Amino acid sequence: MVRYFATVARGLEAIAAKELKTLGATEVKPQFTGVEFWGDGSADSDRRLLYRVNLWARTIFRVFVPILEFPCSHAKQLYREVQLVDWRNYLSPEQTLAVDCTGGNTELNHTHFTALQVKNAIVDQQRQQTGRRSNVDPHNPQVRLNLHIHQGRGILSLDSSGSSLHRRGYRPGVGVAPLKETLAAALLAHIDWQGDRPLFDPCCGSGTIPLEAGLKALNIAPGLFRAQFGFEGWPDFDAPLWAQLRAEAEAARKTQLPAAIVGSDRDLQTLQQARDNAAHCGLDQQVDFKLQDMAEVRPPTEEPGVLICNPPYGHRLGEAEELKGFYRELGDLFKQRFTGWTAYVLTTKPLSKEVGLKASQRFPVFNGTLACTLLRYDLY
Template structure:
């Protein structure tokens, strides 16, 4: 994720920030980094551009982009496909532990946290003279601790589970970039999932499926195997223009020294004013499992307009018909059903259900185990790999005439 061989470590020791007019890389160039799975990078580019990003540059598992501060806040708040967003502080040549330690010591860490706050380090090293990520993380930790100890005789503590701020160090081919996690944790953790089922679909996977389906509310959406309701929740949030992170209580960008609280409050207010209501019957779902039905009802309860989603307990084979609709679903597979289930027969029956009872509809089916695609007695319109969220699955589209 490094972008330049030029060090941007700032000078001006002993002066106030205002006097020295010091800026970090994200301030100086309005530059940020989005972590993203490779298989959805193409649609993530569209999402970023729609939210105001410009000058995008793709690298392995990420996208560098520029954005005005208000758009940077909006991207972090609304983006449904990204894993994390990082705000770069400095980039520098790093050939050994001393290079890393000295560079990290030069950051004005009191602008980001106090000795009473906690922090964690995420490190990634590749093709460099420093060969171990854990070692790199420890050197940055030592630099931060010594920085505060020299000035206050105290140091902030490390908290890997719930830190006040997350600091990221990435070293590739001896070029290091030190960043702040502006999202404040993984963005797939939306906060609406209070109840779960076995092997639940990750939220970013569901968001990618909804995006690729191009569902826009013109047709009813139905999930006949809804599990804990992740696809239904992501469809609702996208259609109703609800920010993906509406339930997140804190963001990493709030720790940045140039954080604008008034601008952030305005963005949140504007987003609430722009909600679009969901009409009753527009999104529906069912599942054979009572546990799943209880879970999805709990999860949609906290969402705006969640009461408009119709949910019932029913085996898909007991559904009389789903016509003139868009079907989006993630059927059970080995990890969810257990090896004792006859999955070949299950997928064959699913194909017959689509063929015989879902006329004039379109089905988007995510196969967590792609080997079962051939067991469905239908010809796909297209297939797309979706390697994201720990799964190596495929999304398949069926036109049901």
């Protein structure tokens, strides 16, 4: 059986674990900012699972395949252990390489230095075997490795995803402080929105929440928009299998939303980014984006649905104070115009008090490193 490890944002481990189970993972175990999971033991089905998770997962960042777990207390030990691996099984001297490092200990406390030891051990072995070595490409390598160090142990893994999976590939335009696509997808999973009710975001920015909702409702695999995955540079890459999985994903796309998805924003430039992003993922005829100030906002459909938004938080001193009026306006909007709807607001604790409504539920959520709360309001 092959062991895998998916990295996720803090607090989203349980949601990601549930998603991985639906994609066929077994022995799924949530951990801090990650989820360990396994295939079923056969090489073909494990490879299929790896490709499928990268193609379909909406809430995870990367999928690692651990290849070595070892004692790792100092640089010489790290170099020696990495050299015990026969790297011909993983890359050739003609392929480019990058090494990322996370964690550390007393002796290995600088990630760039630690990653350099791994790289040196690999290319020194290549020189000894062939007289040639892999070049380093930190931005777009053909093979990317990750070393995680905790206390005196190290885990060296192949990075099957390449760049983070939150970079779907459909979003060249982003607004100020954009929400990561993975977090937007996790919020939709958290509120159990299945696409069968209208969804409205009155502070949509560059459109992340409405577009992730559209992809989910139309059963569109988010990985279809990416140009490349890390596993495509591996010696055992199965191109026919990958082509088959992509073809199956294309065939599974639905053509019509079961319920309306609408976003609005008061900034024309930001809204244009949302429309451009919608065009890049083929949702420009499906998801509606409106230019309107908060005072102009009305329910976009006669049928009540779900209102969800990620308003500005105001990180710097004084900004939160200036936003209090905006949050009060948001609360008034809910009360006066959205009877029958369910509203969700992602924000910080101090600003949540300004909405002026009693939340029926509160869910702790991290937006990056910032502790936030997702509040639910049942609007009667």
